[in-house]
Amino acid sequence: MSRTATVSLLLAACLAGSLHSAPEPPIYNSLSTSHPESGLNGMVSSREKLASEAALQVLKDGGNAIDAAVTLGFAMAVTTPQAGNLGGGGFMLIHSADTDTTVAIDYREKAPKAAHRDLFLDEKGEVDKELSRYSHLAAGVPGTVAGLAKALEEFGTITLQKALEPAIDLAENGFPINEDLYQSLKTGKARLEKHSPQTLSVFYDGAGQPFHPGHLIKLPELAATLKLISDQGIDAFYRGDIADKIVADMEKNGGIITKEDLANYEPVVREPVRGEYQGYEIVSMPPPSSGGIHIIQILNILEPFDLKSMGHNSAASIHHMAEAMKYAYADRSKHLGDSDFHPVPTEWLISKKYASEIREKMNTETATPSVEILPGEPIHEGLDTTNYTVIDKDGNAVANTYTVNFSFGSKIMPPGTGFFLNNEMDDFSSKPGVPNAYGLVGGEFNAIESEKRMLSSMSPTLVLKDGKPFLLSGSRGGSQIITATLQVLLNVLEHDMNLSEAVAAPRIHHQWLPDTLFIERGLSKDTIKLLEQKGYEVKEGRAMGTTNSVSYQDEVFFGAGDPRRPDTHAVGY
Structure with a gap:
């Protein structure tokens, strides 16, 4: 790292220290710079180190920013299960250097076909927050798998199988719990125990305490899910075995996502x-x-x-x-x-x-x-929610934000899938004028409707x-x-x-x-x-x-991992 980058890193760490407030975890920061004349060709910044490094390797191997971004998205579905996801959705902004154009891929979750305006109202006409946040009704039809695959198909250069390899390896062979995941497991235990008790043996020790940072965990069910997607494409998720498991869990627990909902889901390329x-x-x-x-x-x-x-x-x-x-x-x-x-x-x-x-x-x-x-x-x-950014030597660039809403979403993991479902239905206006979990007041345009996408920030x-x-x-x-x-x-x-x-x-x-x-x-x-x-x-x-941000200024790449969360990681080569 250059002397300038080192000074900037120290400055960021000093500035970050004044931002921290209990009970948040320790604050870290990552900053990298690179210069074309040194043979350095790209920059990645994300919430998690292993995912950032997997994306960087794609760039080193000759892939473009879109290839790296999709690889990163799938890798974070493993290493950051509280935010990275297969069971959620998001938005990706892609700038293509060849055509000098920018497009937006909308892979936001959608309301199931059976959803209706009063879905979360009780007999008194008041919003039942448990239903909108921690029930099978809280999940919108997931869009992440279809969205990442569409980005790769239209703008990438590698196969879906190649993009999934790091994620499969991490899930199958294990990865060390980091501080960020540890903190989420500490605060999320009661809900996880209630809604997905099968996760306790994966993330917690015999005494019921979350495994500490550095403990190696393996996610065999998630590895199997990722392998199915690798072998069969997105149909495995939206029409095949994975869809069957999601729907079976819905039918058992009063949810309304159907095979038709999953089969009909499509991301949208928008201006x-x-x-x-x-x-x-x-x-x-x-x-x-x-x-x-x-x-x-x-x-x-x-x-x-x-x-x-x-x-x-x-x-x-x-x-x-x-x-x-x-x-x-x-x-x-x-x-x-x-x-x-x-x-x-x-x-x-x-x-x-x-x-x-x-x-x-x-x-x-x-x-x-x-x-x-x-x-x-x-x-x-x-x-x-989590965001990440990637830019490559040719000027291709990606900014992506995806989410399951709350930490671990609805806290519901359909048996046999290895991933959590979102609780994005809470982002609708369950009752116009009533704030959602973030205090945001919505109106008629964001009322719940069948097959509608909920408003996002x-x-x-x-x-x-x-x-x-x-x-x-x-x-x-x-x-x-x-x-x-x-x-x-x-x-x-x-x-x-x-x-x-x-x-x-x-x-x-x-x-x-x-x-x-x-x-x-x-x-x-x-x-x-x-x-x-x-x-x-x-x-x-x-x-x-x-x-987590990247930039290219005066022929120099810059990347900054936000110091407000542990384990953010900006890296270039």
């Missing part, structure tokens, strides 16, 4: 949403993700303000960001949903004109109470400079995904931070409702006092998001 900020092109996910629209919307609102002169994380710059966030999340509550079911006014929401109208209403000195902010009206009419995002990939980022963190990704972009594009600084810097979050400004530790007491004087209710708490 990304695009914006412009300070001469950079911002490319991100379209609906049913809300992330891309609102990142661009907030950037549009903030662009004319001189945030750099205000100072990074000064009371003034935080105030401007928080006000812009409120307006965006208010719009999210009304206008966002699955565009295949309801028209989303995307062009209006990401227009410079609408941003200007919002600025005219903003109070630049004091906080506007959220009760005074309503969703705009067009004039013509998301806690366990996942925001894999690409920044182009002169038409070429410059920065790729994204995050985990439910409702905080949008604002965490936004702040990495602002830190680089507005505040001229290097990537390590940008990823490690303290974050803030406001989502309109509740009317609270959430902050990470690391802001000065003076800044907090000034924000309170501006009228904010400030709540200092745990780390927000995990923004």
Whole structure:
């Protein structure tokens, strides 16, 4: 590693120390740089070291960024079962250097055909949170296997069998538990014991304690599932033996996913949403993700303000960001949903004109109470997620975010499959106006409907400079995904931070409702006092998001693993 990279790594570690708050696990960071003249050709950043290294090996063997990203996705389904997944779904943004185009692959889960608007309401008409989060009804039809396979088929160069090899090896021959998985097992035991007792013998010792970091575990059932997919393709998952096991578990436990639901699932290639900020092109996910629209919307609102002169994380710059966030999340509550079911006014929401109208209403000195902010009206009419980023020597680039929603999703593992089912049905508005698990309020457009995709905050995002990939980022963190990704972009594009600084810097979050400004530790007491004087209710708490990011600047590759989670790993060659 170069001297500059080493200094940046130390700086990131120092910055990260101020972000940590109990009871989170220890904070680590990974940073790598590379230069073409040294024969170094690519960069990978993810939540987990073994998966990052598997992806890097694909690049070393001559594969492209898409090959590496798909390999990484399957590997993390083994080494990070609380977040990486076969039983969930997500979004992938792919930039192809050959055609100089960017596409979005939507492999978000879908509601089963039998789903209906009142699925989670009790006899009093109130939302039953146990049903929406920890029952077989909570699972949407999984999209990960089909989505990763589609990305490989359309944009990759290796076979699905080749992409699955590292995952199969890790599941069959074992891998050491890392700190991240250990912490998830500690907090998730009661639910896992209740919903999937067969997992106790895999992840816990004879005394019922989670195996400690470094303990080698093997996942033979998951290995068998992966081998079936390798041998038979995605039909094994959606029409064959794996589908049979999912459906049998559903029928036994009151779930509604059927063989027809699985057989009919298809990912969708969509046109990304695009914006412009300070001469950079911002490319991100379209609906049913809300992330891309609102990142661009907030950037549009903030662009004319001189945030750099205000100072990074000064009371003034935080105030401007928080006000812009409120307006965006208010719009999210009304206008966002699955565009295949309801028209989303995307062009209006990401227009410079609408941003200007919002600025005219903003109070630049004091906080506007959220009760005074309503969703705009067009004039013509998301806690366990993980993200990773990859860029290769030719300029192909991938930003991917996928999830099972909560840590281990619904905590339900269909017997014989080795993977957990998501609980993404909770991302619908079970009852319009009632917040979901992340405090997000949704409206009619995100009500439960048969075969509909639930709204998401996942925001894999690409920044182009002169038409070429410059920065790729994204995050985990439910409702905080949008604002965490936004702040990495602002830190680089507005505040001229290097990537390590940008990823490690303290974050803030406001989502309109509740009317609270959430902050990470690391802001000065003076800044907090000034924000309170501006009228904010400030709540200092745990780390927000995990923004594993890569960039290519001045012919140098950079990668930063977010220090907020243990075991993140950025690596280049």
